[in-house]
Amino acid sequence: MGSPIYLTIVENIKTKINSGEIKPGDMIKSENALCEEYDVSRMTVRKSLTVLASEGYIYSVPGKGNFVNEPNQDKYILYFNEMNSIEGSIEDTQLLDVNIVKPTLEIIFNLQIPENKRVVLIRRVFINEGNPVAYDIKYIPYYRGMPIVEKEIHYATFPEIVSKKKSLFAINKELKIKVQKPDGKLKGILGIEDTEPVMVIEQKLLDEGNKPIGWGITYFKGDFFQLQAVSSFVDKSNIIY
Amino acid sequence: MGSPIYLTIVENIKTKINSGEIKPGDMIKSENALCEEYDVSRMTVRKSLTVLASEGYIYSVPGKGNFVNEPNQDKYILYFNEMNSIEGSIEDTQLLDVNIVKPTLEIIFNLQIPENKRVVLIRRVFINEGNPVAYDIKYIPYYRGMPIVEKEIHYATFPEIVSKKKSLFAINKELKIKVQKPDGKLKGILGIEDTEPVMVIEQKLLDEGNKPIGWGITYFKGDFFQLQAVSSFVDKSNIIY
DNA sequence: TAGTGGTCTAGACCACTAG
DNA sequence: TAGTGGTCTAGACCACTAG
Structure with missing residues (x-):
């Protein structure tokens, strides 16, 4: 019923990236911070981040955080x-x-x-x-x-x-x-x-x-x-x- | 140290698909069966299946199972x-x-x-x-x-x-x-x-x-x-x- | 040393499928 | 009704980063 929580998180972060609120190179909130923001477990947050990464919006650097990707303008x-x-x-x-x-x-x-x-x-x-x-x-x-x-x-x-x-x-x-x-x-x-x-x-x-x-x-x-x-x-x- | 379990599972299933042991349209083992085969939790098996799906090897049909995809020959x-x-x-x-x-x-x-x-x-x-x-x-x-x-x-x-x-x-x-x-x-x-x-x-x-x-x-x-x-x-x- | 992301567990409840 | 995949929890331990 309704879309799952992890997709809501995905859409919220996409909106922030598309609007320019967070820009390529910026670090996004840490997984634990997102857990608190949405009151969900870390695995749910990580599911959202996996989706965003697979669609090219973010990438992660272990030990540091998750970062907004440069859009890949030239790829078709x-x-x-x-x-x-x-x-x-x-x-x-x-x-x-x-x-x-x-x-x-x-x-x-x-x-x-x-x-x-x-x-x-x-x-x-x-x-x-x-x-x-x-x-x-x-x-x-x-x-x-x-x-x-x-x-x-x-x-x-x-x-x-x-x-x-x-x-x-x-x-x-x-x-x-x-x-x-x-x-x-x-x-x-x-x-x-x-x-x-x-x-x-x-x-x-x-x-x-x-x-x-x-x-x-x-x-x-x-x-x-x-x-x-x-x-x-x-x-x-x-x-x- | 060494590659994680979920990647081992990914490689094993890929090998089965590449060798033709399981073919496009075939249903692969259920998640629970894979849990038993590798003695891991279901979330670990699901992580493997997510990787295989994102690389186009399989797709899932809720209530039925996971199936081997047709290779997308024409995509570049x-x-x-x-x-x-x-x-x-x-x-x-x-x-x-x-x-x-x-x-x-x-x-x-x-x-x-x-x-x-x-x-x-x-x-x-x-x-x-x-x-x-x-x-x-x-x-x-x-x-x-x-x-x-x-x-x-x-x-x-x-x-x-x-x-x-x-x-x-x-x-x-x-x-x-x-x-x-x-x-x-x-x-x-x-x-x-x-x-x-x-x-x-x-x-x-x-x-x-x-x-x-x-x-x-x-x-x-x-x-x-x-x-x-x-x-x-x-x-x-x-x-x- | 505190914080980060990566991997993994052992459960739960759900909707859906198919006999 | 038994089995399937989808979502989610509340933990654990790890390697790595950076002050």
Whole structure:
């Protein structure tokens, strides 16, 4: 009935921070002082402070106190998936080929593999309303006996391709986002002209030890591409119930 | 001395999830069962579960149990700031003008203001190694007596401009990221040709009630622009100590 | 030495779920 | 009705900080 005490404390302290009554760098009241102020036990106060810390409002320094954090102005949450991050989703994909190839210097660098190690090369074209909208290249280190099932590769995102065995929880990912003018090959594949810009998304997948387990580039036709991101200071996206 | 019990429990459950021993959708042991397994009090078990939930591994359904989450494959953390998100930072900015203007339909729509309301228009060019690399336009709803201090605007990021009074904690932000070919005006300002792509970043700032308090677009020369994002499933960036 | 936050206990009462 | 997670208490001992 009504919101719990610890959330009331959270809201009160948030209000003080949002209004500027207490500022970044300031120490807030000690846990014992808050216990007295709200007439609650210390565990309840600590629950409130845990919430405030997880939302980025405060941090604690053991032996000293709890302090108001600097707001993280520059941090956003971005949702990206090469199969549905464009205007109007991908309707179909065309699997150009799957090959086992010698790595180029660039691939050796990005996958951190020895130069005699082979890699699986997957090339796809994404189709929207009958027209090619993206050209997609993936490299995965090859090991003997690796099952490469074309049907599975066809419609899968990169993390899905790489994680056939490994849990997706264990994969770290890095994205690089840039623009370029199309070269001759891209112009042919995407059916575009010199003046049409191309959005380039580089994806790197890493295992728990940050060893690369996949590297890929997707070239999107510029007019079919838009990414969105939202400020993340209060990130409640993990809270389902 | 050594890590606390609750972190041991966290690591054990993480290992079970990462190895696939327990899968997304599965219910994990009840809190009381975990109390017995580790011979600890329920509050200690709950501390562990709170950590796992905040890192996205599990979620709880009151009355039923705790469940393994679906990994959020598509979620990334992006750091963006129009003053330092390019290759080689901005060395200087040129303030083209600050004016109070009638809003266009686009501005009315994006700032959600009445059409008779005036807006402050700020136009800047960002300079790197003596050359223009970005063209930056901001719109802020104008109110009578609003102090517009050119010195403050000159080198400030958008959140800084808008938040002179309001705490940065209270501002929500939205980014849109897209590409375009340069129009005549951009070609002149950035000194580029038709074939040079332009990265377009649209920023919208909103107050606590999600009312727009600022809207702006930055046009970056494509070859000076790259964004990076990292997977965020385990987001420890708020933990300072 | 007094005060701070970190960890942990052994209980309590509650609303909710599902047989 | 038995079991689950959510909130809360009133204590304890610890390492660390800073005068």
